[in-house]
Amino acid sequence: MAKKNSASSSEKAKLSPRDERTLGQLVGLADAVVEAAEKRRDPHVDIPTRSLSNVRYNQTKRIIEMGRNTTRRQLFNLSQAKSFMQTLLVGSGCRQLIEQGKTTSIRGLYYLLKHTIEGTKEETFNDQSECDPVIEDVEVILNSLREEMHLYAQKRGDMVGEIVLEDSGDEIDCARMGSGGYGIPSIVEPEVIRFKRCDAKFILHVEKDTVWQRFNEDKFWRKHKCILSHGAGQPPRGVRRMLHRLHNELKLPVYCLLDNDPWGYYIYSVIKQGSINLAYESARMAIPDAKFLGLRSRDFERCSLSPSVRIDLSDTDRRRAKQIAHYPWFEKKKPWQNEIKRMLENGFKLEVEALISKDISYVTEQYTPARLAEQDWLD
Amino acid sequence: MAKKNSASSSEKAKLSPRDERTLGQLVGLADAVVEAAEKRRDPHVDIPTRSLSNVRYNQTKRIIEMGRNTTRRQLFNLSQAKSFMQTLLVGSGCRQLIEQGKTTSIRGLYYLLKHTIEGTKEETFNDQSECDPVIEDVEVILNSLREEMHLYAQKRGDMVGEIVLEDSGDEIDCARMGSGGYGIPSIVEPEVIRFKRCDAKFILHVEKDTVWQRFNEDKFWRKHKCILSHGAGQPPRGVRRMLHRLHNELKLPVYCLLDNDPWGYYIYSVIKQGSINLAYESARMAIPDAKFLGLRSRDFERCSLSPSVRIDLSDTDRRRAKQIAHYPWFEKKKPWQNEIKRMLENGFKLEVEALISKDISYVTEQYTPARLAEQDWLD
Numbered sequence: 001m002a003k004k005n006s007a008s009s010s011e012k013a014k015l016s017p018r019d020e021r022t023l024g025q026l027v028g029l030a031d032a033v034v035e036a037a038e039k040r041r042d043p044h045v046d047i048p049t050r051s052l053s054n055v056r057y058n059q060t061k062r063i064i065e066m067g068r069n070t071t072r073r074q075l076f077n078l079s080q081a082k083s084f085m086q087t088l089l090v091g092s093g094c095r096q097l098i099e100q101g102k103t104t105s106i107r108g109l110y111y112l113l114k115h116t117i118e119g120t121k122e123e124t125f126n127d128q129s130e131c132d133p134v135i136e137d138v139e140v141i142l143n144s145l146r147e148e149m150h151l152y153a154q155k156r157g158d159m160v161g162e163i164v165l166e167d168s169g170d171e172i173d174c175a176r177m178g179s180g181g182y183g184i185p186s187i188v189e190p191e192v193i194r195f196k197r198c199d200a201k202f203i204l205h206v207e208k209d210t211v212w213q214r215f216n217e218d219k220f221w222r223k224h225k226c227i228l229s230h231g232a233g234q235p236p237r238g239v240r241r242m243l244h245r246l247h248n249e250l251k252l253p254v255y256c257l258l259d260n261d262p263w264g265y266y267i268y269s270v271i272k273q274g275s276i277n278l279a280y281e282s283a284r285m286a287i288p289d290a291k292f293l294g295l296r297s298r299d300f301e302r303c304s305l306s307p308s309v310r311i312d313l314s315d316t317d318r319r320r321a322k323q324i325a326h327y328p329w330f331e332k333k334k335p336w337q338n339e340i341k342r343m344l345e346n347g348f349k350l351e352v353e354a355l356i357s358k359d360i361s362y363v364t365e366q367y368t369p370a371r372l373a374e375q376d377w378l379d
Numbered sequence: 380m381a382k383k384n385s386a387s388s389s390e391k392a393k394l395s396p397r398d399e400r401t402l403g404q405l406v407g408l409a410d411a412v413v414e415a416a417e418k419r420r421d422p423h424v425d426i427p428t429r430s431l432s433n434v435r436y437n438q439t440k441r442i443i444e445m446g447r448n449t450t451r452r453q454l455f456n457l458s459q460a461k462s463f464m465q466t467l468l469v470g471s472g473c474r475q476l477i478e479q480g481k482t483t484s485i486r487g488l489y490y491l492l493k494h495t496i497e498g499t500k501e502e503t504f505n506d507q508s509e510c511d512p513v514i515e516d517v518e519v520i521l522n523s524l525r526e527e528m529h530l531y532a533q534k535r536g537d538m539v540g541e542i543v544l545e546d547s548g549d550e551i552d553c554a555r556m557g558s559g560g561y562g563i564p565s566i567v568e569p570e571v572i573r574f575k576r577c578d579a580k581f582i583l584h585v586e587k588d589t590v591w592q593r594f595n596e597d598k599f600w601r602k603h604k605c606i607l608s609h610g611a612g613q614p615p616r617g618v619r620r621m622l623h624r625l626h627n628e629l630k631l632p633v634y635c636l637l638d639n640d641p642w643g644y645y646i647y648s649v650i651k652q653g654s655i656n657l658a659y660e661s662a663r664m665a666i667p668d669a670k671f672l673g674l675r676s677r678d679f680e681r682c683s684l685s686p687s688v689r690i691d692l693s694d695t696d697r698r699r700a701k702q703i704a705h706y707p708w709f710e711k712k713k714p715w716q717n718e719i720k721r722m723l724e725n726g727f728k729l730e731v732e733a734l735i736s737k738d739i740s741y742v743t744e745q746y747t748p749a750r751l752a753e754q755d756w757l758d
Contacts, residue, residue, distance in 0.1 A: 097739070104593065114685070152592055155588040156611070178546020178551055183559040192557075353484070360476070
């Protein structure tokens with residue numbers, strides 16, 4: 001198979017209990033194949049189906065979940081043989097990463113595993129788009145996050161505020177991170193990140209780095225005893241998982257300050273309920289109690305904003321807004337229906353930055369403190 | 380003009396010498412207009428021309444510079460009146476920011492200044508694309524970086540390594556930043572960032588966050604006594620300015636580890652010589668002594684890479700490569716001509732991640748140390 005050897009035992013890193021578990025599951029996956037072969041049965045893997053038809057909204061847990069449908073992938077089936085082998089190849093690559101105590105990106109794993117199969121002209125993967133879904137398959141088979149398989153995603157987003165944490169043995173005091181902040185890592189599992197001391201009472205998560213800079217410059221987090229984070233738009237996995245851990249382990253409420261537009265609603269929806277594509281991760285990523293602090297459709301009037309700051313809704317905006325209004329977790333919520341209806345009636349959207357037209361620090365000194373004091377948010 | 384008052388004196392922040400200087404220049408800009416009006420002359424501003432025809436490569440300084448051409452913008456000229464007023468409006472907005480001791484994004488400034496002109500239906504700016512070039516105009520008029528006008532850009536990129544710096548009064552030990560790193564701020568001028576102690580001997584700047592994570596995980600910067608940075612692709616202004624300051628003030632060589640493709644060449648070109656669009660900033664952003672460490676067109680053979688990792692050049696790649704080969708700062712350099720020629724002959728490009736096919740840590744343990752030891756780079 002792969003042209004490089006597995007890590008020799010001398011290279012093996014000391015494994016954490018979680019690594020031991022993931023490794024055990026990976027070995028179990030391979031063992032099942034060996035066992036089938038020994039019993040002269042067709043080797044196969046059953047993969048929970050990652051399609052819209054197998055995704056549902058769990059009303060009790062209030063997260064998007066996968067159903068119980070699985071798809072069988074067999075070695076001795078011409079149309080499945082390649083993806084069967086790719087599945088095991090990804091498993092063996094992750095085993096190598098865990099044993100070496102190293103991590104890589106999904107692009108890195110692709111390069112690690114890509115090679116021409118001996119004696120053929122066939123590539124193990126033609127391009128990365130063939131490898132990525134197989135990584136997701138292995139995640140659902142093992143019920144592991146890819147971070148547990150030592151794979152990291154793009155790294156974006158920063159945080160500051162009233163918390164001290166330990167990252168890979170280094171103590172990070174997020175209250176002493178200057179204007180730059182602590183760059184949220186891609187892998188924030190407990191083996192890497194430990195929370196040491198927390199004086200924060202809540203988390204304010206803002207959409208954009210530029211808004212985050214305003215809040216940090218005004219030291220909002222010090223005055224209001226909070227943690228301030230951003231995810232440079234749609235937050236990457238590391239930021240979502242960090243918020244999830246802070247929320248669940250330290251019992252910190254999460255308030256989201258996003259634009260008053262369908263994209264802002266969508267970002268909130270992913271933070272809160274999980275994403276449809278990656279429904280299997282919701283249990284460890286979604287934060288059903290997250291609140292939408294603003295901007296709100298009524299803010300144009302409530303804050304007496306200048307007509308100049310309105311941005312007309314496009315046809316795409318209107319279509320997206322209607323789709324989002326029909327998401328099961330918004331559909332039965334009157335306040336959300338009113339919110340979206342009012343934006344459509346307004347005919348315009350509002351960015352958080354629009355509040356600057358009132359005053360540079362209006363958002364940090366008036367808007368956000370008022371919403372928090374009045375507990376005025378959408379759920 | 381703007382509907383809000385200028386900062387009252389009680390709001391005025393204590394100004395740094397640099398703020399005093401920028402403010403003086405802004406006031407001077409306005410004074411010239413008042414003076415002209417008093418003398419019953421047409422008020423105007425002369426703006427250094429920001430077009431390709433007025434950009435040249437300075438062979439001695441080895442940076443892209445602006446020429447001496449200027450364009451006159453007059454108030455009493457129907458086609459120039461609006462942009463004349465926009466110019467003064469941007470000036471007055473920046474004055475307000477400096478006086479209040481606050482910073483904002485270019486989008487923030489746009490919102491701050493956008494309003495309907497009283498008694499008309501005319502907007503000061505129709506959209507941000509009308510405001511951004513005026514900000515650049517004011518930068519060149521004042522010969523100030525926009526950061527000095529209290530405007531920040533998008534914030535991207537992280538750093539770690541053997542340096543302790545002070546950011547807004549907080550001490551940041553970049554050798555104790557865990558897996559996340561210090562998020563490089565957008566404004567890194569000496570008023571915000573001071574270098575306290577530096578044990579680094581050089582800077583390794585890598586293109587992508589995912590590659591940066593590999594180098595950080597392997598603690599490359601500790602073993603090789605360096606600073607490790609990335610700019611999430613084309614580095615934003617804050618990262619370029621940080622590298623410039625580290626290079627010039629601490630005399631640290633800068634080595635760039637970028638992809639072997641036209642985009643990698645272009646990123647290097649901007650770091651080294653400045654960008655054509657923003658030629659007026661080169662003196663404080665460009666690093667003519669930066670080196671291109673790799674990847675190199677010969678690495679496919681030199682490192683015995685698997686044919687699987689090659690990515691075919693597209694027509695756009697070929698066209699871009701030929702353009703870049705004709706940049707004046709590459710045109711007379713034989714090694715660069717050979718480099719680009721060989722890539723075109725290869726017919727494929729190589730990403731830094733391709734080295735993972737050798738071993739996960741090949742890039743940190745073998746490739747980069749070998750290039751550094753052999754002083755094998757392009758200039």
